[in-house]
Amino acid sequence: MTEKLPKEFYERLEKIYSKKDIEIIKTWFETEKRKTVFRVNKLKWNTLSILSEIEIAWLKITKIDFLPDAFILENWIERDLWNLNCYKNWEIYIQGISSQIPVLFLDLEKNLKVLDITRAPWSKTSQMRDLMENTWEITANELNAIRLSKLKANIEKLWVTNVKTIKSDAKLLWEKLEKESFDRILADLPCSAEWRINLSNEKTYSFWSEKNIKSNYYLQREILKSCIPLLKKDWILVYSTCTIAPEENEAIVHFILSNFPELQIEEINLDYEFSRIWIKSFWKQVYRKDVEKTLRCLPNKMSEWFYIAKFRKI
Numbered sequence: 001m002t003e004k005l006p007k008e009f010y011e012r013l014e015k016i017y018s019k020k021d022i023e024i025i026k027t028w029f030e031t032e033k034r035k036t037v038f039r040v041n042k043l044k045w046n047t048l049s050i051l052s053e054i055e056i057a058w059l060k061i062t063k064i065d066f067l068p069d070a071f072i073l074e075n076w077i078e079r080d081l082w083n084l085n086c087y088k089n090w091e092i093y094i095q096g097i098s099s100q101i102p103v104l105f106l107d108l109e110k111n112l113k114v115l116d117i118t119r120a121p122w123s124k125t126s127q128m129r130d131l132m133e134n135t136w137e138i139t140a141n142e143l144n145a146i147r148l149s150k151l152k153a154n155i156e157k158l159w160v161t162n163v164k165t166i167k168s169d170a171k172l173l174w175e176k177l178e179k180e181s182f183d184r185i186l187a188d189l190p191c192s193a194e195w196r197i198n199l200s201n202e203k204t205y206s207f208w209s210e211k212n213i214k215s216n217y218y219l220q221r222e223i224l225k226s227c228i229p230l231l232k233k234d235w236i237l238v239y240s241t242c243t244i245a246p247e248e249n250e251a252i253v254h255f256i257l258s259n260f261p262e263l264q265i266e267e268i269n270l271d272y273e274f275s276r277i278w279i280k281s282f283w284k285q286v287y288r289k290d291v292e293k294t295l296r297c298l299p300n301k302m303s304e305w306f307y308i309a310k311f312r313k314i
């Protein structure tokens, strides 16, 4: 089945991963229907009440150990949730496992000022809000007008307050926001989104090219150059993408460490069987040793790929 993948893409996989890991990655491509994963929207309801509603409907769920209030729906699909009040009232939110991981490393606590550089469709911001019990002041930016309008609608449905939404090219945020004014920054940046590749839909992989990867690399660099000065001293920036391309992941971390000496990388660890190590070099570029403190999540039959790095401004 994986013969359908662009040849260069497959060659890159072989360069990056071991044979054993490639077998795991193949299960991602070969799984047509993935199990639904949801997270409890704790501002609206409490976990126990939701779980009892799900139990009454005979839906079997498993708790994900390393994610607070996240569950895998084992025996049915998302559609089976549609009739439940907790689904209709947005008391639960459908969000993949890997996509819930970056926010864990922001060390969230109450009463913070947070910047979410590229927000839509709102998954990670609503997750942050739950972890901070809505005691934040968040600035949520997005360039795409359609995605931004969805974002505003979601804010209302999810009962989120204290959110300032901005429509700006993130490369220009330095002009619009005050320098050193945020305690946390989430840089979940636009990327070549290789996780979207679905072998049963040619459109999802015909977009793939090394040229596209390169242009995302330059876009991410410009966005980070604009936003890093907005972070307060002592505090945290988390960078993440949903792609495997080292040019957008390790190469970006290498770029940050080489150009922003005020940012120190912090090691992240996760007790997750699909966590993998960084790539030391790719094509001709050898990455700085500190890049080893970042985390790759291997795609598998349950969850998508992700790359995450955590920085502190000193």
Ligand SMILES: C[S@@+](CC[C@H](N)C(=O)[O-])C[C@H]1O[C@@H](n2cnc3c(N)ncnc32)[C@H](O)[C@@H]1O
Pocket: 117, 118, 119, 120, 121, 122, 123, 124, 125, 141, 142, 143, 144, 147, 168, 169, 170, 171, 188, 189, 190, 191
């Ligand atoms: C990876 S998605 C963000 C996902 C979001 N953090 C979440 O968890 O729901 C990247 C977003 O960046 C937006 N985007 C792309 N280029 C941008 C730019 N130059 N400035 C601001 N946003 C941009 C895209 O429209 C897309 O919604």
